[in-house]
Amino acid sequence: MSQFLSYAIPGLPYGCVFALLGMGLVLTYQTSAVFNLAFGAQAYASALVFYVCVSDGWPTWAAFLVSVVFGAPLLGVVIDLGLFRFVRSRPVLVKLVAALGLLIVIPAVLQVAFGTSNRYSPPSLWLSPSTVYFRVLGDPINGGELSTVIVTAAVALLLSLMFHFTQTGLRMRAMAESPRMVQLAGLSAERVGMTSWMLSSFLAGLAGVIIAPVFGSLQSLNFTQLLVAAVAAAAAGSLVSLPYTFLGGVILGILEEVLGGYLPSGNVLSSGLRPGFPFIVLLALLLFLPGLRRRWGRTDDPLAACDPPPAPIASTMRDPALYRATRIGTTVFVIAFVLSCLTWITDNWVFTLSQALALSIVFLSLVLLTGMSGQISLCQAAFAGVGAFTAGQLAMHFNLSILVGIVAAGVVAALVGVVVALPALRVGGLALALATLAFGLLADNIGFQFSWSLNGDSGISLPRPTLGPINFSSDRSFFLLIIVVLAICIAIVEAIRRGTTGRQLAALRGSELAAASIGINPARTKIGVFALSAGLAGVGGALYGSLDSSVSASDFNTLVSLVFVVVVATVGVYTVEGAIEAGLAYVLLNNLVTSSLPSSWASLLEIVFGAGAVVYVLHPEGVIEYLKRFAIEHLVRGGGERAEAEVLA
Amino acid sequence: MSAPGAEALPAALQFEHVDAAYGRFRALFDVSFTVPSGSVTALLGPNGAGKSTVARVATGLVPSTAGRILVSGRDVTHQPAWKITRLGVAHAPEGRPVFASLDVEDNLRLTFLSQLSRKEAADALERAYARFPRLAERRSQLAGTLSGGEQRMLALARVLVVPPRLLVVDELTLGLAPRMVDEVYRALRDIRDAGTSLLVVEQQIPRALELAEFVLVLRKGRLVQARPASELSAGLAEEILSVPAAPVDGSS
Amino acid sequence: MTEVTSTSTQAKETSAADAADSTATAARPSAGSGRGSRPLLEVRGVTKRFGGIQALSNVSLEVAPGETVGLIGPNGAGKTTLFDCVNGLMHPDAGTVIFDGQRIDGMPVYRRARLGIGRTFQKIELFAGATVREQLMVAEREKRGDGRLWKDLLWRGAPSPEEVDEVDQMVKSLGLEDVADTPAEAISLGQGRLVELGRALVQRPRLLLLDEPSSGLDSNETTALAAVLTVVRRDFGTAMLLVEHDLDMVAAAVTRVYVLDFGRMIASGPLDDVLSDDAVRAAYLGQAPLAPS
Structure with a gap:
């Protein structure tokens, strides 16, 4: 006693x-x-x-x-x-x-x-x-x-x-x-x-x-x-x-x-x-x-009707001709970009762009979770870490190709995601945010310290993969691999957006009460999407680690998770493009600050990202999305304001 | 634009060529009207015509994009809502305008204490409970757990008990049982007699016409009619609103 | 108890999935499928308290298949609470709710919905951000109960042409063509109530709970709503439980009413009989004249 x-x-x-x-x-x-x-x-x-x-x-x-x-x-x-x-x-x-x-x-x-x-x-x-x-x-x-x-x-x-x-x-x-x-x-x-x-x-x-x-x-x-x-x-x-x-x-x-x-x-x-x-x-x-x-x-403001309705997504505002033009333009650009990376762009830049695209996969998980499902996770970096150590450990102990490891990374991260989300999703969005924050800190402080996971700050190594005769050890070939995986991940997210689950998520985001009353099982739908999102983050983390050939706990700490959320939210969380643009913005800015500015300016990056949150507050649809809409309204349509009277009783 | 204002008192509320918008959506176009002091003006029109917007612009909840708004002769065009409230304008918005996480008594105290002394506020509270006994029974219950009609009562108690100079009520009797509707109209008559001017948005046209002296009709964000209620029978009103005159009866 | 309900729901789901292959309209068992006089909905002795307040005490009611029943009473009588107990948003402290012979109190909302209980809300609940057509499409997709994550991943989650047709027809029959592609925030309250109704109706419910459907509607919209309800009753054979303060509308729609006051059922029977009851007049009508006969 x-x-x-x-x-x-x-x-x-x-x-x-x-x-x-x-x-x-x-x-x-x-x-x-x-x-x-x-x-x-x-x-x-x-x-x-x-x-x-x-x-x-x-x-x-x-x-x-x-x-x-x-x-x-x-x-x-x-x-x-x-x-x-x-x-x-x-x-x-x-x-x-x-x-x-x-x-x-x-x-x-x-x-x-x-x-x-x-x-x-x-x-x-x-x-x-x-x-x-x-x-x-x-x-x-x-x-x-x-x-x-x-x-x-x-x-x-x-x-x-x-x-x-x-x-x-x-x-x-x-x-x-x-x-x-x-x-x-x-x-x-x-x-x-x-x-x-x-x-x-x-x-x-x-x-x-x-x-x-x-x-x-x-x-x-x-x-x-x-x-x-x-x-x-x-x-x-x-x-x-x-x-x-x-x-x-x-x-x-x-x-x-x-x-x-x-x-x-x-x-x-x-x-x-x-x-x-x-x-x-x-x-x-x-x-x-x-x-x-x-x-x-928390109940909504009873006078919320005084606010203007949310702005429509830019892609829905384009007229068919513009839509076609944009589509062709994007396709040409993507092909030119990939070809350039495979041929004349320097190795350094290919590596940097690969990093950006690997991160885009992690960010894609936030588009799925936050943009489509309206949930916030503050531990996506931890899921990426789980993916990275799964792939790395499998390669180390079982000599398993990283390609198989990437799939395993997704599966393990998804399972961990289910465990984290299960208790929190019963309560609601804020609870999920807090439970994920807690999980992130737990992973930082305990989970990632073990030698069987990320081995703390000393880290573990992830070899570049080989697939039969094809060897992905060069930066350019690995870039190609990342492009393929990214494309698959984009296809997954788009398939969900257009499928039944996307509709269910939109309904749940709009009104959980009404969604349940037409037969949607809120918990199952949300947990499924949370697991998938964790899986995507895991895949992204494994690729990111394999690109660098080694990862440590500090690559995936909680602060990184928080920055991820802020960056994706700022750039645009509602569209697939948003994730890619966020990945590019994050890596390029990071490079700029660390390579061309004195080290005392290191915190500038955080100030920029944090300030992004202020922009997010003003334009929750994201900066890029806002700019696109602005361009369509003011440049293409010539400042046309839709005069509609029959709005809002 | 509407009633000839022969009186010396300035109009309780005056709109001069007012436009309003919600972001990109325009909701009011060049609306001008007058609510004469001490009178009851009914604002009618189909849903989506902009009635609530008129109410919100009048009390500063939604900013006007053009034109002038005067309350008792004072220009309040770009004033914040709380300053307009302090001029003696009360607004009971549509829906369930209550603080769901506060109990019934705190909901009422918040309003009363910001306008009255402690003692007067305590009196006002007693009067509110006397007028709406249902609220007295539920005084320590969170407003969010009240039924829809009770929340409506609470919103009305907030503005009816201390007679303001100008009262704007939006969708007055929404969701109230017939007996409550009677009581609310009685209360409106009382405060009108006490000198309050009223702008009433109401779906039940015959009910509104019993009380109103002037009628405004909105359609698609524009004012299409403004005339004394005496010139407007219930039948004519419905016709103006382009509604089949016959009520739904058992056989249809 | 739970075992029984879960297996039967599974059966329902598989049968719904099978039916989805054949025709769109036959996905749910049609109403009143010859089960004799057994009530579709049976509420027995339901009691609900929150805080110190007795919201419902020992309330019982029945709705037969295809029947329209009114539920009236003063504000705060417990009408919406009773709806919540039937639809699953609340679980009663005592008493049972039986739907089509199956005990459903204790089931979550979405499973009751899949059994065929649809509802509209007093404080309108639309899917914010979604267009009118999308709102109905979610419900239409959900009717099949065959939406699975893995199907989406194989790009097999897009709505079929029949489903698109079905939704188009519903939009048309509600007169919502003009706003079909307008987001929920930008339609009027009356249109919103029709969307809620349509969202429930595309699922072909066997029981529809309507909570003050005409509240806040202008006279145009009220007329449109009454017309839709008539069609629903006639063509779909849907049973309805209607909470409404507009007695004209109640009179036009229902065969009989229940009256709630302070959480107790104080009267039931044909509307005219009930309205001439002294207790009802005191509690509900006050000094208002008798309803039109």
């Missing part, structure tokens, strides 16, 4: 860290209807500013004023004005992508502003972590732990009171549901919305400064890693209840420490347990907490 307590007591402050972030997620979700995955990044921003001020010799209170009291709400204002103001009446998933962009941009901007130097032992705000204030059953309680617990408990209490017993709280809760209805009550939606963002940003800043001393050094990754635990805590509160979120976080922290204490130390399993355990808890909550199912499918 005393041993149990000696593990449990340090778990309390640790759990408070989860709780603090979890309450931040609940607060933002309840006031802005944004599931703010960037909350950790915001916390990191304040912690970093605080660190820099203190190490410049400022007094603690001044650093606190600048980083948390003024800085954090200011960041909230910027976020609101620059991003979330434009997404207020958009679906939860659009807002999630916007938050993802932020999650990528904030650390990148900070890196440009403050450099990349290591920052060890972050300073504490209030009580010193090196001072032991008292002991509980012999366990020393230091200042850092004490202040974490006190601040978290105070925040839980004050926020709950504000939320349920003040007019401001009422207005913020109303705002999350319908800004227009808030306007009709005579309140400025802009003002209420900005207040919400200032408050949640302040909370993020406070959390960041309080939490920072827990880590040995200040890194944005640490805050991202805490995310799953925070999400699990928020799930325990059904995304509504601050007290339950608090409780959930605390219990999670204690359980984690207790388990960590009893498990043998020193192997991958126990070192990976911290990020892994919240994942399991989150899945269990998704499975067994019935309240979640109702909460996470």
Whole structure:
């Protein structure tokens, strides 16, 4: 018993860290209807500013004023004005992508502003972590732990009171549901919305400064890693209840420490347990907490009819002549492109373009999943990793050709996809996003570290394939292979779009209620498509790895997954072309930044991709799609505006 | 354009050559009309004619693309909805305009507290419950779990209890049982008598004509009729709306 | 219990798949296929609570094959909740729902739909982004129940010419030709309700649940709707359960009505008899005049 307590007591402050972030997620979700995955990044921003001020010799209170009291709400204002103001009446998933962009941009901007130097032992705000204030059953309680617990408990209490017993709280809760209805009550939606963002940003800043001393050094990754635990805590509160979120976080922290204490130390399993355990808890909550199912499918804005209907897809707007011309043009271009790559283009470029096209296959999986099915997966890179190690390990241990390996990669990734999606799809889109995020982190931290998978950062090798007499070891022949596989994958996605499943998906995206009432089995359809999408990602990952001849865990980490989603969403997630254009954009930009710019500009790429999320917010159909439509409307039709009166009652 | 405004009071609502659009789709073309102060104006027309758009433009939910809009003589053309609301314009939109995740009482408190003092708001709440006893029974229930008709009641309670200067109601009695329809019309009469001007979008034409002094008819985004209700019998109204005059009876 | 239902659904699916090869219209067993006087839908003692509220208490009703039955009552009486319990969006706390002799409470929505229960929604539920024709086509494809992922992958998932014909005919009979290729967001409420109705009808349901179909329609659209319902009853022999506040429409459509109030069934019988009942008048009509006879 005393041993149990000696593990449990340090778990309390640790759990408070989860709780603090979890309450931040609940607060933002309840006031802005944004599931703010960037909350950790915001916390990191304040912690970093605080660190820099203190190490410049400022007094603690001044650093606190600048980083948390003024800085954090200011960041909230910027976020609101620059991003979330434009997404207020958009679906939860659009807002999630916007938050993802932020999650990528904030650390990148900070890196440009403050450099990349290591920052060890972050300073504490209030009580010193090196001072032991008292002991509980012999366990020393230091200042850092004490202040974490006190601040978290105070925040839980004050926020709950504000939320349920003040007019401001009422207005913020109303705002999350319908800004227009808030306007009709005579309140400025802009003002209420900005207040919400200032408050949640302040909370993020406070959390960041309080939490920072827990880590040995200040890194944005640490805050991202805490995310799953925070999400699990928020799930325990059904995304509504601050007290339950608090409780959930605390219990999670204690359980984690207790388990960590009893498990043998020193192997991958126990070192990976911290990020892994919240994942399991989150899945269990998704499975067994019935309240979640109702909460996470947020009802739409009752005044959504005030919005213009979505823009049609460019290809449906072309008249037949233009359509034919485009089709012929595209065919000629594709043939010319392939022939050029096989003949006069330099090896370096062929390799780069091959990379782009291999990634396009992974991106195609997002077109299928997000564009056609309306689901978001934050672990497509992990599926690609699963595919890569399947093909690699089969080649290594069974001497199996990579060509067979690619097929096996697709199958194994699809099976893993089913396991991930099964619990989450019962709940809804946001839950799937979170479950996949958790799975991605689990794969990073545990799955890909084993020698039988990707062998951590040392990686594994994937030989180029041979097929009987044909050897794909040259870049040009491998390019041809990638083109063939890509064509097959495109055919698969198009077949689904035009077939029954495509129709079912369109129906489910439009109204799950109505879809079920005409006999569509929502779970089976969605799981089938999720598995297929994971399979495509697996195939793409295996090809990508085989192209490089080796892969390691860092090629497929969670950050890569998040960037994938943002890039594809920005470029165009509704069309097959979008995936290819996204693949080209991603690889070419990457090449440009790494080869022709100084290394201090490395984070520029992330800033560009993150900024893409802002574009996505304005044009959810994707940049390329928007440009095409613009061209058709203004160049071809001569600015013809369709004057239709019989629209919308 | 419509009623001759002989009174000294400025019109409660005035549209001057208003156009409106949803993105690429245009919905109103050169609409001009006046709702005289203290009067009830009914806005009729088939579905898709743009009636709801007129209501939304009047209260700032949808921006106009051309023309001027005046409320009590003040130009509100590009004002945000909340500022127009503060001028005493209330809008009960079509559908189920309630905060589904808030309980019934919070729904009402949000509106009342933004316009009234705490004490007045508490009074207003009591009056709302007295007028709609059904809501009193469900005061701590989440609005999203109410039935369709109850949500409609809640939306009406929000705007009927504290008489605004101008009330815009869209698809007033949609989904209400006959008894509730009677009660809602009684409430409308009460606030009209208390001095509120009304712009009423309604499908039940005879019902609308009982109450209205002026009638506007929209078709395909254009105003095709504007005249006193006395000149318009229910039969004529239906004819204007190009509807077979005979109601559906058992034999057809 | 579950075993019984699952095997019989399988049987239904295979028979539907077989039938798909022969003719389009015969995919579902036709209504009232000579099973004597057994009711098509039987609701027995259904009770549903949420929160502290008794939404339905011990409600029973029956609908015979091909019969049109009205369900009226004041707002919040539990009409939509009862629909949800029949269609599967909600599961009753107590009581049973029997369709065509088979117990269906506990079945998910999509399986009840495949048994032949269609419905429209009070708050209209269209497939956002899809055109009118596409909305009907999904339902038409789903009727066969033979849509499989692997068939799509072999490029065998495209609709057959018969299916296209079927959908075209439905579009025509609903008078929706003008908006056939318009997306759901850009059609009027009345057209939307017709699309919902058409989406249910292409599946040839044996029972159709209509939740305030005329609500929000203008008089043109109401007339069109009433005409469609007459045709449906006459030509398809579909049984209907109709929730509606427009008593003219109820009078024109139904043989008898049930009256719900506060989750209890307070009356049932022919419309005129029911409307002259004092309890019904107090709860539902208030001071409104009696409905036209």
